[in-house]
Amino acid sequence: MNDFIAARSQMALSLGFHIVFSCIGMVMPFFMAVAHYYWLKTDEIVYKNVTKAWSKGVAIFFATGAVSGTVLSFELGLLWPGFMKHAGPIFGMPFSLEGTAFFIEAIALGFFLYGWDRFNKWFHWFTGVIVGVSGLASGILVVAANAWMNSPAGFDHINGQYLNIDPIKAMFNDAWFSQALHMTIAAFVATGFAVAGVHALMILKGKNVLFHTKSFTIAAAFGCVAAILQPLSGDISAKDVAIRQPAKLAAMEAHFHTEKSASLLVGGIPDEEKKEVNYAVKLPGFLSFLAHGDFQSEVTGLDKIAPENHPPVAITHYAFQIMVGMGMAMMLVSVLYFLALWKQKHWLNSPWLLKLFVAATPLGFIAVEAGWTVTEVGRQPWIIYGIMRTADAVTPMPGIAYSFYLFTAVYASLAVIVIFMLYRQIKMVGTLYDKA
Template sequence: MDDFLAARSQMALSLGFHIIYACIGMVMPFFMAVAHYKWLKTKNPHYQNVAKAWSKGVAIFFATGAVSGTILSFELGLLWPKFMQHAGPIFGMPFSLEGTAFFIEAIALGFFLYGWGKLNPAFHWFTGVVVGVSGLASGILVVAGNSWMNSPAGFDYVNGQYLNIDPIKAMFNNAWFAEALHMTLAAFAATGFAVAGVHALMIIRKRNVAFHKTAFKIAAVFACIAAILQPFAGDIAAKSVAKRQPAKLAAMEAYFHTTTPAPLLIGGVPNEKEKKVDYAIELPGMLSFLVHDNFKGEVRGLDTIPQQDQPPVAITHYAFQIMVGLGMFMMAVALLYFTALWFKKNWQVKNWLLKLFVAAIPTGFIAVEAGWTVTEVGRQPWIIQGIMRTADAVTPMPGIAYSFYIFTAIYISLSIVVIFLLYRQIRMVPVVYDKPEADLQLNHH
């Protein structure tokens, strides 16, 4: 493995792990705050137990997210020093603000974890909300940095020099809103389905059913709302990509030739040698409609992009298809769940519906990983779109392959520890019986 491939692989590995921790850290505090609010209003002990249990999960992912995020910060300087030399002064603002949000999140989380029975109930709940808002802000600010790489703004590039720097314009670049919205909904859907699926599994196994039913409903509602909204956010993001990064869109859809009108391809195997896609299902005019809001618009293919500026087609196309396919599956589950809530209430106790949520446990995070693959691989060969190539930004330091192997071992070990801690937390959830159940237990004994 050469050093360039090792540097890219190490960054991909770090991002791949960190994005899961970050998504959960962004979203779980909102679940926790809702459960806490419901407890304050109803005094139902199940809500209190759910809030406490989830707060411990939030603490675990806050710690792992802090570790993995810190590693990523160092890796930017270690692996891509030329990128940081030029880009740091331009898009440093969202990262500095992210540090502030992280600091606020840490303080609020401390208040929440140790405030049970010590703080004013309303203020205690408010600290939980602050954890969620600051965590969400952290994620959005980091996405602002990434969106700048896809849509550079806030400077003039003249003769290799970065002049007239405006950090505000850099942070709120043209890609920022579309990426932030898409990523936020993805985080809610992925985390919501994972959490709801775990609780659904416990319900199926009849373990502490009342507790898990309470938790399941909160997580499922969040997940399903996000899953239904996500296609609309995806449409906004796709239109943004078509306008700013036509090469990425062409790779996503495996469009080797400019086409008018352009069909939407479902599935298919890109044949880069013959410049075609085999075995794809074509929906006539649909890609033109998604990009231009009409069925006759032209969609640029890779034939309009110089060969040296074209991203890898197969990886980008497959990742995009996986993301969309899993997104459609989650939306279908969401529609079934809301049908059960509003029209078919007897479905809520059916195992088939719970098993769909169990099946959806990994789907959101796989979709998130696939989406980030599209974002990053689809931008290649650029680290800053149209300005700096990835190969020109890599460190000249030798031996990066060994660093990649070490970090791989670290992340795998960290993930094993996290899984163990979460498993222990699920097993330690206290059982609280409703009054009729408690009476039955007493009569039985």
Template sequence: MMDDFIAARSQMAMSLGFHIIFACIGMVMPFFMAISHFIYLRTDNKVYRGLTKAWSKGVAIFFATGAVSGTMLSFELGLLWPTFMEHAGPIFGMPFSLEGTAFFIEAIALGFYLYGWDRLKPWFHWTTGVIVGLSGLASGILVVAANAWMNSPRGFDFVDGQYMNIDPIQAMFNDAWFSQALHMTLAAFVATGFAVSGIHALMILKRKNVVFHTAAFRISALSACLAAVLQPISGDISARDVASRQPAKLAAMEAHFETQANAPLIIGGIPDETGETVNYAIRLPGMLSLLVHGDTTTPVTGLKDIPKENWPPIAITHYAFQVMVTIGVSLVLLALLYFIALVKRKPWLESNWLLRLFIIATPLGYIAIEAGWVVTEVGRQPWIIHGVMRTADAVTPMPGIVYSFYLFTAVFVSLSGIVAFLLYRQIKMVGKLYDVTDPAYQRVD
């Protein structure tokens, strides 16, 4: 049986792994809904009215599940990491408080939106949907700001084991918040966009309500592809930021052991921590130095120059980083292919092979997000507050955490199963409720 420390870390990892999917969908789907609604208001095309209503039901489902999983996470922080919350709560509590405010605004706006059809003035009704999206996006950015503080603690002086001169504003706008928020926001649009477009591509391929699903595919695919081509820029910003603040994390990401100029970029490979090398890797000479410092002469710090007790788990961090980058590059290539189809090769847009590529891409964005969070969290170890508090010193002394881990795992698996069932029913019903060939289509709600 695992010990309580590993059980506590596993429970947080499992909870975050589920919640991040719900949160990303909750951040992005309201914008797809608002875009569809905008097109309907401008064109009076009933296809987009039906699409907006269908997507709004999905928004409601993920708002509810995100609220439940987020509430569970807030309890887990206090229950599993009481020492961390005792010291860190007064410092980084502001983004959590503001996130609660954004959540309430989102809930109110969503209520107006869902029940506002044919009751509110059309453009005011659309505005409430935009507010749902903006407040959901703000919630996500504020939570990421709190996580960024754990990677780049600011807004206090640490003197003789005491936290003095606390400045919550400086803590919230720490050195890492912008790069992490930008990277996470784009990742949410990439993952959700490709997931949604992949589902609708499957429906088109099955020749089910093609007009409806084509409209949905165009909105989601274009959004995903735009975000995908911007994501490498945010990734470069994030990597440079990590290199300056957390050299051990960068070294683990790249399995980079030797401090050297003209440091190679490592692709693939199997890290050997005992031999302090990487086997079977492709090395691109000088590329890591160039990406991190903008030149090949500035050395990149290797793990050998960092005390071993401060090393992150190298293999996990390296593999997760490789998965994230590989998927990111693949989705950029698919995005470029889609843009070529839009501009130069219009017949490709109706081809089965392009639809199949989007179907294959359906889960990839979320796999990349999960891998990215592994890099962020595992790569920060052994610190819960980087350079200030070790994770082992923050865990609860309460025994029996392993049973809590089993219980919470069962709850999250059950919650995910219910969500999957509801979405399956929703997708099946779409073809019947919003069939544009049905004369009753305009009055189906």
């Protein structure tokens, strides 16, 4: 493994772990706040127990997210000094604001965890809401920085110099809204289905059914609403990418040849040498509609883009297909769940519906990982789209492969520790909160 691939792999590994922690850290406080609100309004002890149980999960993921996020910030400077030399002064504002949001989140979480029976009950609830809002703001600000890499703005690039810097324009670049919207909804989908799936499993096992039913209802509501909305944000993102990054869209769909009324591919195995896709189901005109809102519009293919600027087609295409496939599966489960709430209430107690949620537990995070693969791999070979190549930004320091192996071991250990802590927390629910 050469140092360039090792640096990219280390960054991908770090981001792949951090994105799970950050999604849960962004969303779980809202679940917690809803359960807390129900307790304050109904005085049902089960909601207090749910709130306390979830608050411990929030604390776990806040700590792990803080550690993994700190590692990522160091890696940006250590692995990509060429990038940070020029990009730091331009897109540093969202990172600075993210630090402020993180600081507020940490204070609010401390107030919430240690404020039971010490604060006014509504002020205590409000601190939990602040944890969620500040966590969500942190996520959006980091995504804004990533969006800048896909849609650089707020400076003039003249003779290799980065001049006339406008950090506000850089932060609110053309891609920030579509990426932030898509990522935020994805976080709610992934976390909602993961949490609902865990509680559905416990209901099926007959353990603390009331506790887990209340928990399942809150998580499923968030996850299912977000899953229904996600295709709308995906449509906004696709139309945005078609304009700004035609090479990425072409790689996503393995669209080798520019044509009008372009077909949307479902599945398929790209052959980059022969410039064709085998075994795909083609939906005529749908790619044109997805990209431009018109079934007859022309969609730029990879034949109109210089070969040295082509993203890795196979990886981007497979990741996009996985993301869409997982999203459609969760949307189907959501439709069934809302149908049960509306017309078929007896389904709500049916094992088959709970088993669907159990099966869907990992789908949201698989989709999130696949989506970020599309975002990052689809931008290649650029680290700043159209301006700086990734290969020109990597550190010249040798031995990065050993750093990658070390970080792989560290993150694997962290994953085991987090899983163990969560497993112990779930088991404690049966012995602790039923006695509260």
